[in-house]
Amino acid sequence: xxxxxxxxxxxxxxxxxxxxxxxxxxxxxxxxxxxxxxxxxxxxxxxxxxxxxxxxxxxxxxxxxxxxxxxxxxxxxxxxxxxxxxxxxxxxxxxxxxxxxxxxxxxxxxxxxxxxxxxxxxxxxxxxxxxxxxxxxxxxxxxxxxxxxxxxxxxxxxxxxxxxxxxxxxxxxxxxxxxxxxxxxxxxxxxxxxxxxxxxxxxxxxxxxxxxxxxxxxxxxxxxxxxxxxxxxxxxxxxxxxxxxxxxxxxxxxxxxxxxxxxxxxxxxxxxxxxxxxxxxxxxxxxxxxxxxxxxxxxxxxxxxxxxxxxxxxxxxxxxxxxxxxxxxxxxxxxxxxxxxxxxxxxxxxxxxxxxxxxxxxxxxxxxxxxxxxxxxxxxxxxxxxxxxxxxxxxxxxxxxxxxxxxxxxxxxxxxxxxxxxxxxxxxxxxxxxxxxxxxxxxxxxxxxxxxxxxxxxxxxxxxxxxxxxxxxxxxxxxxxxxxxxxxxxxxxxxxxx
Amino acid sequence: xxxxxxxxxxxxxxxxxxxxxxxxxxxxxxxxxxxxxxxxxxxxxxxxxxxxxxxxxxxxxxxxxxxxxxxxxxxxxxxxxxxxxxxxxxxxxxxxxxxxxxxxxxxxxxxxxxxxxxxxxxxxxxxxxxxxxxxxxxxxxxxxxxxxxxxxxxxxxxxxxxxxxxxxxxxxxxxxxxxxxxxxxxxxxxxxxxxxxxxxxxxxxxxxxxxxxxxxxxxxxxxxxxxxxxxxxxxxxxxxxxxxxxxxxxxxxxxxxxxxxxxxxxxxxxxxxxx
Numbered sequence: 001x002x003x004x005x006x007x008x009x010x011x012x013x014x015x016x017x018x019x020x021x022x023x024x025x026x027x028x029x030x031x032x033x034x035x036x037x038x039x040x041x042x043x044x045x046x047x048x049x050x051x052x053x054x055x056x057x058x059x060x061x062x063x064x065x066x067x068x069x070x071x072x073x074x075x076x077x078x079x080x081x082x083x084x085x086x087x088x089x090x091x092x093x094x095x096x097x098x099x100x101x102x103x104x105x106x107x108x109x110x111x112x113x114x115x116x117x118x119x120x121x122x123x124x125x126x127x128x129x130x131x132x133x134x135x136x137x138x139x140x141x142x143x144x145x146x147x148x149x150x151x152x153x154x155x156x157x158x159x160x161x162x163x164x165x166x167x168x169x170x171x172x173x174x175x176x177x178x179x180x181x182x183x184x185x186x187x188x189x190x191x192x193x194x195x196x197x198x199x200x201x202x203x204x205x206x207x208x209x210x211x212x213x214x215x216x217x218x219x220x221x222x223x224x225x226x227x228x229x230x231x232x233x234x235x236x237x238x239x240x241x242x243x244x245x246x247x248x249x250x251x252x253x254x255x256x257x258x259x260x261x262x263x264x265x266x267x268x269x270x271x272x273x274x275x276x277x278x279x280x281x282x283x284x285x286x287x288x289x290x291x292x293x294x295x296x297x298x299x300x301x302x303x304x305x306x307x308x309x310x311x312x313x314x315x316x317x318x319x320x321x322x323x324x325x326x327x328x329x330x331x332x333x334x335x336x337x338x339x340x341x342x343x344x345x346x347x348x349x350x351x352x353x354x355x356x357x358x359x360x361x362x363x364x365x366x367x368x369x370x371x372x373x374x375x376x377x378x379x380x381x382x383x384x385x386x387x388x389x390x391x392x393x394x395x396x397x398x399x400x401x402x403x404x405x406x407x408x409x410x411x412x413x414x415x416x417x418x419x420x421x422x423x424x425x426x427x428x429x430x431x432x433x434x435x436x437x438x439x440x441x442x443x444x445x446x447x448x449x450x451x452x453x454x455x456x457x458x459x460x461x462x463x464x465x466x467x468x469x470x471x472x473x474x475x476x477x478x479x480x481x482x483x484x485x486x487x488x489x490x491x492x493x494x495x496x497x498x
Numbered sequence: 499x500x501x502x503x504x505x506x507x508x509x510x511x512x513x514x515x516x517x518x519x520x521x522x523x524x525x526x527x528x529x530x531x532x533x534x535x536x537x538x539x540x541x542x543x544x545x546x547x548x549x550x551x552x553x554x555x556x557x558x559x560x561x562x563x564x565x566x567x568x569x570x571x572x573x574x575x576x577x578x579x580x581x582x583x584x585x586x587x588x589x590x591x592x593x594x595x596x597x598x599x600x601x602x603x604x605x606x607x608x609x610x611x612x613x614x615x616x617x618x619x620x621x622x623x624x625x626x627x628x629x630x631x632x633x634x635x636x637x638x639x640x641x642x643x644x645x646x647x648x649x650x651x652x653x654x655x656x657x658x659x660x661x662x663x664x665x666x667x668x669x670x671x672x673x674x675x676x677x678x679x680x681x682x683x684x685x686x687x688x689x690x691x692x693x694x695x696x697x698x699x700x701x702x703x704x705x706x707x708x709x710x711x712x713x714x715x716x717x718x719x720x721x722x723x724x725x726x727x728x729x730x731x732x733x734x735x736x737x738x739x740x741x742x743x744x745x746x747x748x749x750x751x752x753x754x755x756x757x758x759x760x761x762x763x764x765x766x767x768x769x770x771x772x773x
Contacts, residue, residue, distance in 0.1 A: 007719040014570065015706050018699045021577065025692055063563040065721035070538060072563045112581040119574050126567070138567045142574055149578030159582070178514075185521055188534030198530075210517030 024111015701751025
C-alpha cells in the first residue's frame with residue numbers, strides 16, 4: 001500500500017469530503033468522525049511518504065498510469081515531503097480542536113462546513129504534492145474557492161472581507177495561470193521537471209523572463225507579500241475561529257512553498273539568482289514587508305488582527321530568506337515554513353479558545369485571562385515566545401538560519417529587519433500578557449470595589465489537548481532542528497546552490 | 499488611486515506584449531506546443547485509448563486527474579454558495595398566501611390556520627407576479643427536447659464535441675428554465691433540494707470512485723485499464739469505457755450544481771418562489 005501513498009494523500013480527503021456532504025443530509029453526527037478519519041489517513045500517508053523519501057529519494061507517481069510529460073505525475077522529494085507532513089498534521093489537529101467552536105457557531109451547517117474544510121485540505125495537499133504546473137493551478141482554485149467560503153462564514157464584515165480576498169486571490173491565480181501559459185507556449189510542456197530540462201536553451205528569452213515575473217507576482221499576491229497584502233488582515237480577522245486557524249497557518253506557507261518550487265525546480269537557482277539579477281531588490285522588498293508588518297501590528301487593538309500583521313512580517317522573513325540566494329538562507333526559509341505553520345496554528349488555536357469563551361478578541365476582552373483560562377494562556381505563551389524567537393522553541397532556530405544567511409550574503413538590512421521584528425514581537429506579546437495578567441477582569445455589574453476572584457472558566461478538553469500537542473511540537477521541533485536540517489532540508493536544496 | 503491603477507494596468511500590459519515578441523508565430527507548425535506533445539496525442543490516441551476524439555481523450559484520460567479536480571471546483575462552488583446563502587432558521591411569517599389557481603382568488607392564511615383540502619391552491623409569496631401563459635407553455639414543450647439533446651451531448655463526447663461538462667450544463671439549464679418560466683417552487687417539486695445536493699456529491703463520487711476502483715484493482719489512481727477485468731473488455735477498450743463512466747459522473751455533478759447554485763442565489767437561500 002505504501003506505493004500508493006502519494007495518491008492516498010489527496011484521494012482519501014477528496015472522497016471523504018463527498019461522503020461528508022452526503023452524511024450532512026443523512027446524519028450530521030457522522031461528519032466529524034469522517035473528517036478526522038480522513039485527515040488522519042492523509043497525515044499517516046504523508047508521514048509514511050516522508051520516511052520513504054528519506055530512504056529512497058525522489059518518488060514519482062504516475063496518475064492514470066501515463067508517463068510524464070503525457071500525463072500528470074506526482075513528484076515527492078524532501079522539500080514537499082516535509083511540507084506535506086506539516087500541512088496534514090496541522091489540518092488534523094485543527095479539525096479536532098475546532099469541533100466545539102464549529103458546533104457553537106453554525107450548528108445547522110456542520111455538514112457543508114466540514115465538506116469545504118476537507119476539500120480545502122485536499123487542495124492544499126494537492127498543490128504541494130504535484131509535479132505538474134497546471135495541476136497545481138487547478139488545486140489552487142479548489143483551495144481558494146473553499147477558502148473564500150470558509151472565511152465568508154464569519155459574521156459581521158466576514159462576507160465583505162471574503163469578497164475582497166476573492167478579487168485579489170482571483171487576480172493572483174490568473175497571473176500564475178498566465179505565467180504557466182507563457183511557459184507552455186515556449187516549451188510545450190506542463191511537467192515541472194520537463195520544463196526545467198527544456199528551459200536552459202531559452203534562458204535569454206523575454207517570454208520566459210515574463211513568465212517568471214508573472215508567476216512570481218501571482219504567488220506573491222496569494223501569500224500577501226507586503227505591497228500586495230491588503231486583503232489578508234481583514235479576511236483572517238473576520239473569519240470564524242475554525243477557518244482562521246486552518247487558513248492562517250497553511251495558505252501563506254503553502255504559497256511560499258510554491259515560490260520556492262518555482263525558484264528551485266522549474267526555473268533552477270542558476271536562472272533565478274544569476275541570470276535574473278533581481279535577488280537584491282526582492283530582499284529589500286521583504287525588508288520593507290517585515291518593517292511594515294511589525295509597525296502595523298503595533299497599532300492594532302485586537303489580538304487576532306495583531307497576529308495577522310505578524311503573519312505579513314513572517315511572509316517577509318521567508319521570501320527574503322529564499323531570495324538571499326545562498327544555501328543557509330534557503331534552509332532558513334524552508335525550515336520556517338514548517339515552524340511558522342506550527343506556531344501560527346498554536347497562537348490561532350489559543351485565540352480560538354479565547355473567542356469560544358469570551359466571545360471576542362479585543363484587548364479589553366482579554367483582561368484577567370490568566371486566571372480565567374490558565375491552560376490556554378500557557379500554550380499561548382509558548383507560541384508567542386516561539387514567534388519572538390526564544391530558544392529552545394523552534395522559532396529561534398529558523399530565525400538563526402535566516403540571520404546567518406543574511407550575514408553570509410552580506411545583506412545587513414535583512415538582518416536588521418529580522419532583529420527589529422523580533423523586538424517588536426517582544427513588545428506586542430508582552431503587552432498582551434500584561435493585559436491578560438495584571439488588570440482585573442472587568443466587572444460588568446458595576447461593583448468596582450469588591451473584586452471577586454474570577455472563577456476559572458477554561459475551554460473544553462477537546463480544544464485544549466490539540467493545543468498542548470502543538471505547543472509540545474513547537475519545543476520538540478526546536479530540539480530536533482539539527483536532525484530536520486541534516487536529514488531533510490539538506491537534500492531538499494539542489495547541490496548547485498551554495 | 500484610479501490613476502495608479504491605470505498605470506499598473508498599462509505597465510503589466512506592456513510587459514506581456516513586450517514578452518510576446520519572442521513567441522512563435524501564429525499557427526507556426528514548428529512551435530514547441532505543436533511539435534512536443536501533440537504528435538504523440540495525434541498519432542497514438544486511437545491506439546492507446548480507442549477514443550476517436552483526441553480532445554476527449556486528453557481531457558478525461560491523459561489529464562483526467564485535472565478534470566476530476568475541475569469537477570470538484572464546480573462542486574466546491576455549489577457547496578460554498580449553499581453554505582453561505584441557505585437560511586435554515588425561518589423567520590416565520592405571520593401569514594402564508596395561497597392562490598386558488600382556477601379563480602385567481604388569493605387567500606391569506608394566518609399562522610395555525612388550515613386550507614380547505616384541495617389541490618387547486620398554490621403557495622405564493624406576498625409579491626407575486628402572474629405566470630405568462632405563452633412563456634409557460636412554450637417552455638414546457640421545449641424542456642424535454644433540451645434534456646434529450648443534453649443526454650446526446652454527454653453520450654456522444656467520444657466522437658464529437660461535447661461531454662459531461664457541456665451536457666451537464668444543458669441539463670441544468672432545462673430545470674432552471676422551468677424555474678424561470680414558472681417559479682422556483684414548481685422546479686423544486688420536480689427536483690427536491692436534498693436529491694439535488696446528494697446527486698451533486700454522487701456525480702463527483704462516480705468520477706473519484708472510478709479512480710479509486712482502479713487503485714483497488716491494483717493499478718495507479720485513474721488508470722482505467724484496470725477496469726478491464728470488471729467490464730470484461732480488453733484494457734484499451736476499458737479506457738474508452740472508463741471515460742464514458744466519468745463523463746456521466748461529470749454530467750450529473752455539473753447539472754445538479756448549476757441547479758443548486760441557481761436555487762440558492764435566486765431565492766437568497768430561502769427557497770421561496772424565487773426571483
